[in-house]
Amino acid sequence: MxxxxxxxxxxxxxxxxxxxxxxxxxxxGGKTLQDVCDHINREFQFPKTVERGTISAIENGHxxxxxxxxxxxxxxxxxxxxxxxxxYEPRRGRRVDDGKDEVA
Numbered sequence: 175m176x177x178x179x180x181x182x183x184x185x186x187x188x189x190x191x192x193x194x195x196x197x198x199x200x201x202x203g204g205k206t207l208q209d210v211c212d213h214i215n216r217e218f219q220f221p222k223t224v225e226r227g228t229i230s231a232i233e234n235g236h237x238x239x240x241x242x243x244x245x246x247x248x249x250x251x252x253x254x255x256x257x258x259x260x261x262y263e264p265r266r267g268r269r270v271d272d273g274k275d276e277v278a
Contacts, residue, residue, distance in 0.1 A: 193259065197233040199251055213250035218242070238262055 200210060207226040214224045220242075229247070231237040239247070241264045245255040 193261075195233065196247065196251075196258075199253075200233070203251055205251065210247065210250040214243075214246045217249060218246045220246075238264065240264060240266065 200207075207229050210229050211224050211226055214220070214229075224243075224246075228237070232239045232243070232247070239260075244258045244260070244264055248255040248258050
């Protein structure tokens, strides 16, 4: 075969990239929960201040996160937002009386 491009083409399918829990990624990067909160509160606008308990609950699967929160967490951890994948459908904003989306 002239090129190596087809060498592995007909072999077994690609395996999915392994998932690493957020807490493991955070700790591997040397960041604390407070570091993540400080970054998010400084760089992003959420209706309420993001606390350590919120990030911990998301990391432990006790609470889901909006797409916006996942983007903020990825930024705080220093990797692209599309590197975060969830085992659930991330929440979208909730409707309020004025018809505008409110981030949950």
